[in-house]
């Protein structure tokens with residue numbers, strides 16, 4: 001049965017496809033993306049789907065987690081298709097992401113045939129303030145820890161709105177609705193806990 005968040009996302013112009021497992025979602029992505037340039041954002045969720053090699057077999061894929069550097073991020077941002085996760089999805093159907101470099105946000109904003117947010121159900125939040133809280137106080141500290149940043153949140157797991165040179169939270173992007181520049185914005189919702 002369709003959840004209220006799914007209904008809200010659809011009302012906001014996002015396509016929603018739902019899967020019970022990450023394997024089923026990975027099969028769907030591999031089958032539905034072919035012959036394209038594809039950018040991938042930094043994401044534990046995409047790593048868990050183990051999708052890079054399957055996409056690269058049928059597309060030209062740019063992912064800085066495989067080829068580090070700024071140039072590959074620019075190529076990813078300019079690809080026809082961009083795949084990332086989200087830090088939170090609110091009850092109103094808003095999609096939130098926080099970024100340090102900004103490449104992941106740019107990839108979802110630049111003109112695209114298709115932007116895909118792959119989201120585990122642990123990313124589903126309540127009303128917008130709770131989603132923002134999740135992005136700032138759950139996802140960001142865990143990501144800072146994953147990246148071995150020297151920030152106060154890696155010590156106690158809470159955001160201190162730090163002034164650290166290692167700060168990873170420099171921009172927040174909230175999609176209230178699908179943007180005009182993207183032909184399709186899709187949430188691939190997986191009924192498993194994935195990523196942060």
Ligand code: SF4
Nearest residue numbers: 140153159160162169
């Ligand atoms: S602003 Fe600083 S303390 Fe807060 S989550 Fe980001 S890196 Fe951690």
